[in-house]
Amino acid sequence: MRFSTGIAMPKAPFLMLSGFVASLFWWAELNERPATPAALPAEPESRVRQSAPLGSDSARLYLPDDLEATLWAESPQFFNPTNLDIDARGRVWVTEAVNYRDFNNKPDARLNHAEGERVVILEDTNGDGRADHSKVFVQDKDLKSPLGIAVIGNKVIVSAAPHLVVYTDQNGDDKPDKKEILLTGFGGLDHDHSLHALVTGPDGNWYFNTGNAGPHLVTDKAGWTLRSGSLYTGGTPYNLKNEGAQTSDDGQVWVGGLALRVRPDGTGLKVLAHNFRNNYETALDSYGNLWQNDNDDQVVACRTSFVLEGGSMGYFSADGTRYWQGDQRPGQSIAAAHWHQEDPGVVPLGDLTGAGSPTGVVVYEGDELGPQYRGMLLSAEAGRNVIFSYKPEPEGAGFRLPRRDFISTFPQVDETYKWNDVANDTRKWFRPSDVAVGTDGALYVADWYDPIVGGHAMHDKKGYGRIYRITPKNRKLTTPRIDVKTTKGQILALQNPAVNVRALGFAALRAKGEKAIKPVKKLLTAANPFHRARAIWLLAQLGPKGVAEVEKLTVHPDENTRLVAFRALKPLFTDRNQYQFPQYRNLVSMLAEDPSAAVRREVAIVLRDVPFDDCRVMLAKLFSQYDGRDRYYLTALGIASWRKTDAIYDMLRTGLPADPTQWSQPQADLVWELHPAAAAEAMKQRAAAPALSAEARRQALVALGFMNDEKAARFMADLTKSADTTLARQADYWVSFRRGNDWANLLNWDEVVPPKRSESEQRMLALRQKLLDEYTKAEEKQKLAREMAATPEGGKLLVGLAADKKLPSDLTALVGEVIFSNPDLNVRIMAADYFTKPGASASLSPQKINALNGSKTAGLTVFKTHCATCHRHGEQGNNIGPQLTRIHTKFDRNGLLDAILNPSASLAFGYEPWLITTQSGDTHYGFLISDNKQALVIKDAAGQKQTIPTSKIASRKQYTTSLMPDPTAMGLSEQQLADLLAFLMNPS
Numbered sequence: 001m002r003f004s005t006g007i008a009m010p011k012a013p014f015l016m017l018s019g020f021v022a023s024l025f026w027w028a029e030l031n032e033r034p035a036t037p038a039a040l041p042a043e044p045e046s047r048v049r050q051s052a053p054l055g056s057d058s059a060r061l062y063l064p065d066d067l068e069a070t071l072w073a074e075s076p077q078f079f080n081p082t083n084l085d086i087d088a089r090g091r092v093w094v095t096e097a098v099n100y101r102d103f104n105n106k107p108d109a110r111l112n113h114a115e116g117e118r119v120v121i122l123e124d125t126n127g128d129g130r131a132d133h134s135k136v137f138v139q140d141k142d143l144k145s146p147l148g149i150a151v152i153g154n155k156v157i158v159s160a161a162p163h164l165v166v167y168t169d170q171n172g173d174d175k176p177d178k179k180e181i182l183l184t185g186f187g188g189l190d191h192d193h194s195l196h197a198l199v200t201g202p203d204g205n206w207y208f209n210t211g212n213a214g215p216h217l218v219t220d221k222a223g224w225t226l227r228s229g230s231l232y233t234g235g236t237p238y239n240l241k242n243e244g245a246q247t248s249d250d251g252q253v254w255v256g257g258l259a260l261r262v263r264p265d266g267t268g269l270k271v272l273a274h275n276f277r278n279n280y281e282t283a284l285d286s287y288g289n290l291w292q293n294d295n296d297d298q299v300v301a302c303r304t305s306f307v308l309e310g311g312s313m314g315y316f317s318a319d320g321t322r323y324w325q326g327d328q329r330p331g332q333s334i335a336a337a338h339w340h341q342e343d344p345g346v347v348p349l350g351d352l353t354g355a356g357s358p359t360g361v362v363v364y365e366g367d368e369l370g371p372q373y374r375g376m377l378l379s380a381e382a383g384r385n386v387i388f389s390y391k392p393e394p395e396g397a398g399f400r401l402p403r404r405d406f407i408s409t410f411p412q413v414d415e416t417y418k419w420n421d422v423a424n425d426t427r428k429w430f431r432p433s434d435v436a437v438g439t440d441g442a443l444y445v446a447d448w449y450d451p452i453v454g455g456h457a458m459h460d461k462k463g464y465g466r467i468y469r470i471t472p473k474n475r476k477l478t479t480p481r482i483d484v485k486t487t488k489g490q491i492l493a494l495q496n497p498a499v500n501v502r503a504l505g506f507a508a509l510r511a512k513g514e515k516a517i518k519p520v521k522k523l524l525t526a527a528n529p530f531h532r533a534r535a536i537w538l539l540a541q542l543g544p545k546g547v548a549e550v551e552k553l554t555v556h557p558d559e560n561t562r563l564v565a566f567r568a569l570k571p572l573f574t575d576r577n578q579y580q581f582p583q584y585r586n587l588v589s590m591l592a593e594d595p596s597a598a599v600r601r602e603v604a605i606v607l608r609d610v611p612f613d614d615c616r617v618m619l620a621k622l623f624s625q626y627d628g629r630d631r632y633y634l635t636a637l638g639i640a641s642w643r644k645t646d647a648i649y650d651m652l653r654t655g656l657p658a659d660p661t662q663w664s665q666p667q668a669d670l671v672w673e674l675h676p677a678a679a680a681e682a683m684k685q686r687a688a689a690p691a692l693s694a695e696a697r698r699q700a701l702v703a704l705g706f707m708n709d710e711k712a713a714r715f716m717a718d719l720t721k722s723a724d725t726t727l728a729r730q731a732d733y734w735v736s737f738r739r740g741n742d743w744a745n746l747l748n749w750d751e752v753v754p755p756k757r758s759e760s761e762q763r764m765l766a767l768r769q770k771l772l773d774e775y776t777k778a779e780e781k782q783k784l785a786r787e788m789a790a791t792p793e794g795g796k797l798l799v800g801l802a803a804d805k806k807l808p809s810d811l812t813a814l815v816g817e818v819i820f821s822n823p824d825l826n827v828r829i830m831a832a833d834y835f836t837k838p839g840a841s842a843s844l845s846p847q848k849i850n851a852l853n854g855s856k857t858a859g860l861t862v863f864k865t866h867c868a869t870c871h872r873h874g875e876q877g878n879n880i881g882p883q884l885t886r887i888h889t890k891f892d893r894n895g896l897l898d899a900i901l902n903p904s905a906s907l908a909f910g911y912e913p914w915l916i917t918t919q920s921g922d923t924h925y926g927f928l929i930s931d932n933k934q935a936l937v938i939k940d941a942a943g944q945k946q947t948i949p950t951s952k953i954a955s956r957k958q959y960t961t962s963l964m965p966d967p968t969a970m971g972l973s974e975q976q977l978a979d980l981l982a983f984l985m986n987p988s
Contacts, residue, residue: 669699
């Protein structure tokens with residue numbers, strides 16, 4: 001049994017499941033103006049956060065006791081908020097997604113904007129702390145479920161795949177006078193994994209991101225082209241063709257979700273990091289640190305991350321041709337495999353937040369909430385009904401991210417409550433889609449208020465949404481008057497807590513050139529360190545004298561000052577990705593020995609595009625300072641090694657012991673990160689050395705497995721014959737895995753591992769041939785069909801014939817009588833698409849199920865019997881379909897029930913099943929986890945991976961139906977479903 005939970009979509013604006021849901025009775029009570037939510041159950045006495053009243057709203061938010069929340073705006077002032085920004089006047093701008101996935105959500109069944117989606121401006125004109133004025137800035141058919149907005153002066157930038165659209169209001173009447181498609185070609189039309197919000201960085205450039213719904217084929221205004229993709233398709237009818245291993249104009253292969261930068265004029269498009277799954281929004285702090293969250297395929301592995309420039313965040317394989325499931329090694333945890341954390345060349349994942357659907361992010365750099373909140377990273381988590389907060393703690397070349405619940409409808413987000421099993425837990429309908437900082441220093445939280453989060457459909461037919469305002473308790477925050485016509489006003493704008501408002505001051509001061517140096521230098525002694533950092537970025541753009549001031553700061557005693565100074569100077573020595581290195585050499589050489597690992601990390605990243613002969617000395621300094629513990633630093637060294645791995649290994653080899661088994665662990669780490677083909681023999685020796693620890697030997701085997709080299713493949717094949725059974729088993733995995741992708745053409749694998757067919761397979765192929773013979777009598781064909789339908793091999797062949805419409809129609813009913821008792825689960829699941837199961841029960845009633853009392857004990861039995869084949873819950877089951885251990889933290893009872901009753905209504909992204917038929921008639925059914933020019937890999941319902949050479953494939957078909965059969969096909973009763981719900985919603 002496989003729940004179609006839509007886990008692939010992490011966004012509050014997007015609802016996981018389709019079909020009738022009993023909880024919609026609440027919406028039926030709404031009139032023209034949606035009502036406020038019903039009162040929640042009384043909270044326990046022992047709560048860790050205070051409940052804040054929200055005016056007329058009877059719901060509660062829990063937040064720190066020195067802050068308070070007010071309901072600032074709600075529908076019908078706007079609908080379905082996906083993203084927020086605040087302009088220089090303190091007004092809140094909202095992108096709506098009313099027409100989200102109109103191919104599933106028909107206009108006649110919901111609120112519909114026939115003229116396209118809207119951008120709405122909200123304003124508190126009387127200063128009473130609540131929006132009293134709402135207007136539509138633009139309504140445009142080119143906006144299809146827009147996911148991002150940025151307001152920068154008179155320009156409004158809206159992210160709506162495939163376009164990044166710039167509207168310009170030239171006369172200030174809050175209507176666009178000009179529309180420009182700044183960039184286009186992003187994948188993900190009407191898809192959640194698509195183009196997201198843009199923000200201005202401290203350097204004046206624009207930063208944004210896009211999810212993995214590629215391909216992304218984008219040419220900037222200077223003619224530079226990004227080509228990025230993966231094997232992921234699906235989610236919308238428009239996302240049907242995609243592929244990995246594409247090379248952009250910088251010579252790099254970028255895959256999956258991307259973090260991007262572009263100049264405001266549309267030139268200079270650059271990939272900052274890649275291989276996310278669905279990074280919803282980008283947050284930059286004034287030091288230039290980049291922060292993002294990311295969603296997972298399972299209900300266990302969402303994350304919040306510090307992002308290394310040039311780094312891979314590890315969702316797909318390095319070339320985008322394999323899902324993480326295709327690369328998961330025996331015994332590897334979901335989190336480690338999902339983000340490829342045990343592979344070289346991958347950035348550490350950061351904070352593993354577990355179950356959820358992360359959305360908007362922002363860094364709070366203001367002083368208005370209080371000094372304890374300055375530097376706070378906020379991550380909205382729509383699936384968990386919470387906004388997480390972090391105060392990043394520098395650690396080596398990276399950060400620790402201790403997490404706290406900041407704002408939620410639950411006192412403690414990760415606790416299990418007795419109300420989880422009620423049909424409509426309105427606390428779970430708080431779905432924060434974004435969090436933004438106002439010009440007044442207040443926080444503004446968009447709430448897509450709905451029972452469900454993520455996926456392909458909408459249950460809310462009214463489009464209800466809310467915006468909360470978070471301020472210090474008993475203190476009134478006011479919107480400042482920002483006048484960027486004066487130097488004083490420009491400085492004040494640069495210091496403003498609202499991210500895109502700072503850009504106005506930055507641009508105006510930069511236009512003054514060296515005349516602005518004096519007032520900007522005064523900020524270098526500001527009490528707020530973020531203001532000091534912004535001054536450094538600006539000084540570097542104020543002509544030679546400004547640059548000289550920044551150069552002085554590269555020897556400042558404060559490491560953050562040195563770090564920002566180096567980052568601010570970096571663009572002056574670059575032309576696209578080609579560094580004018582001779583001018584830069586002395587500074588880079590000096591900072592390559594900086595005591596700060598974070599500064600050295602930035603030096604390593606800079607050296608990525610520098611030829612080896614120009615930076616050999618700097619690389620030697622950087623590599624010599626690796627301490628054997630700092631994974632961020634090790635990854636940065638890997639980034640520095642692009643296109644010079646062999647040369648760096650030759651350089652390192654002079655300092656390595658001749659006997660590889662005598663290498664220190666830091667030395668072994670460095671070779672593992674580089675994994676050059678020249679180290680194949682050394683890695684084979686280390687893998688086979690009994691004196692080394694099991695972890696050191698496994699690391700060597702991984703390095704060998706990542707070498708795309710004939711010698712490495714032969715060495716691995718040799719190790720499969722080792723007398724050490726553990727080593728032989730591990731090597732056998734690598735041979736089996738790599739022969740389906742990078743090593744497919746390196747050896748004659750039919751000789752190395754001869755293919756075998758069982759006697760049963762051979763017999764079933766013979767029966768198939770006879771069944772198709774026009775001279776075989778009808779009675780004999782019936783006998784053959786029955787025999788085939790009863791065996792695993794024969795059942796697959798019959799499904800293949802049915803899929804290719806080659807099975808005689810008069811045999812369909814006969815096969816249906818037998819095939820649903822086939823011992824192979826894959827066959828039984830495949831058969832549901834082509835044959836009718838005799839005696840299938842009538843449809844099940846959600847109302848009747850909700851009226852029954854469920855038993856957790858009986859529910860556990862149901863789970864073990866029907867669900868554990870594919871799903872894992874605690875210590876029970878398998879990791880084939882999505883994890884269900886924490887499913888109760890994401891859904892209320894009705895949402896989960898709908899997923900069970902309608903498994904195909906909202907397939908989890910990446911869990912769309914495929915049927916592959918070979919030229920010999922074999923069929924393979926399951927999840928496509930690898931697709932490249934050499935072979936496909938299918939993971940079936942038993943968790944087995946089947947590698948099919950591309951040359952032997954006759955047909956392939958992607959299904960929109962779930963691999964999980966519906967409950968009637970499994971013969972489940974309404975009482976059994978009530979029991980299953982009781983278990984899943986209350987597991988402890």
